[in-house]
Amino acid sequence: MKRLSVLLLFLFVIKIALASNGTSQDSLDKKSARNPFLSFNYQGGAVLPTNDFVTKQKNKPTYNSYSLKYGYSAAGDRWQDYAYGMPYGGVGFYFANFYNDNDALGNPFALYAFQGTTLNDYSKALKFKFEWQLGASFNWRPYDPFTNHENIALGSSSNVFISLNLYANYQFAPHWDFDFGVSMSHFSNGASRLPNKGINLFAPFFEFNYSFDKKPVINGKHRFVPPTIEPRIDYDLLVNISSRQRRFDTTGTNLPSEYLDRNFGVYGISFAPMVVSSYKYKYGASLDFLYDESSRAKASRAVNPIDSKTYDRIELGPFWHRFSLGVSAKGELVLPNYSIFANLGYNIIHGNDKDKPLYQVAGVKVFLKDNLFGTFGIRASKFSKAQYLYWSLGYTFKGSPVSKIKKTIPAIIKGN
Structure with a gap:
């Protein structure tokens, strides 16, 4: 992997x-x-x-x-x-x-x-x-x-x-x-x-x-004025896939080391409404759903009575304890063809007790075709400790202008 x-x-x-x-x-x-x-x-x-x-x-x-x-x-x-x-x-x-x-x-x-x-x-x-x-x-x-x-x-x-x-x-x-x-x-x-x-x-x-080529003389005076962008809300949907290792307790387990060469699957889905108010910047919130196979897993070294050989045994944690649900603030710096993003979030449902509920995400988004994009990112805790690297495939659903949404809300409330 x-x-x-x-x-x-x-x-x-x-x-x-x-x-x-x-x-x-x-x-x-x-x-x-x-x-x-x-x-x-x-x-x-x-x-x-x-x-x-x-x-x-x-x-x-x-x-x-x-x-x-x-x-x-x-x-x-x-x-x-x-x-x-x-x-x-x-x-x-x-x-x-x-x-x-x-x-x-x-x-x-x-x-x-x-x-x-x-x-x-x-x-x-x-x-x-x-x-x-x-x-x-x-x-x-x-x-x-x-x-x-x-x-x-x-x-x-x-x-x-x-x-x-x-x-x-x-x-x-x-x-x-x-x-x-x-x-x-x-x-x-x-x-x-x-x-x-x-x-x-x-x-x-x-x-x-x-x-190698002489640079143009530019001092902030735009030779070409960008068209005015009307603020809108886009919706990003991402599917993530990854794997990770974790540390295990050596006390009473007969393990010689807390590091075992075993990878656990990590899968996630994120949904993020993003406010688009300029060409370079997006911001919004993200709902992050995560399945982590390493959550509450246990390991021990024991002799198998069938063949009398010694094995490192992994027991996965309870199924429902492998799930987490987090809410994060998200910002994105948009550049041609690709952009970078960062999240700061907190798990309101926290499955993996080895990780802190406060988490950070940073990554790069590459536009593949139209609204389809791929990302490579890292999820961490304590702003320095990596939990895992991940790949994701996502799609941006273009939203309506904010001005149109504001006009629609009163009509919805009145039931028209």
Whole structure:
């Protein structure tokens, strides 16, 4: 399942990267021009103390990383470029060095897709931007009970890589930009193999960008004015599928370790009414129904009297205790071809007592065709501990304008 997830993630990243050089679902009849660019990024910072592996280190763990990116940016020749904040995207290669902790963590590298947008134009040359990155990382040194028992942060050599960047962008020459900002990164396998406390990084960074084509002169004065969008409510319906592992109690069970290599199925359905008031942003609430096979499962090691062999025995919990129902607030940043979203929710019916009822969700949505979309996301608790990674297929039901709904409500109340 883990290898399949890595393969699917690679295909997902390729889809995102290819879309970065395409047009959005709202594209004009003529294909928009794209400006190719090359970037070099350096960052140096700290490994955040979000688990025992980090907090028990004698010296505060630090790291530095290098990244090379190639992508395409909007040329400003259509109104969609301005509606979505002059978006850009592409692919990148990432390498990290953890100094004294390389023996425990390894020398990881990552391949990822990225996309960014302008949040604010301060002048012709100075802008404030946001960028997200998603990919797969490799060459970690994972947990091993004999040779690397301290590393409870990562249980696998390949893990998902997620990063969010906020930064100032300054164009100091026609072909050159300089970026300076902060980055937060997360590495995890989504509990597909335990232990999986995750690695969280925070660092300032700088970046140099070279644009192969001369950039357009843009200072917030729109050459193309986006059409006015009438606020409406859309309805997203998603079906999720995943798997996860869980820790087991070793007291009185004869288990030599709390980590068993057993995956449990996780399935969910979510329904989210989303308010659409602009091209770039959506917000709303989500009703999240979840079936978690690992909920209240028990494990023990015992001798089978039939063949006198020793087995690890798994007993699933009561059927109705495997279900949870949560309500969450949801926000979405929309960009051409795909978008990113985040949820903050609470289980009003809480089945899995090993997880906290307060949960967080973050992910990427890729538009497949018309209103059909796929997502890749991670569900977590404590804002740092992954519960599982998941894939979903969803459909957006386009809603009526809010103004029309307001006119309809009085008629419904009167019974007309």
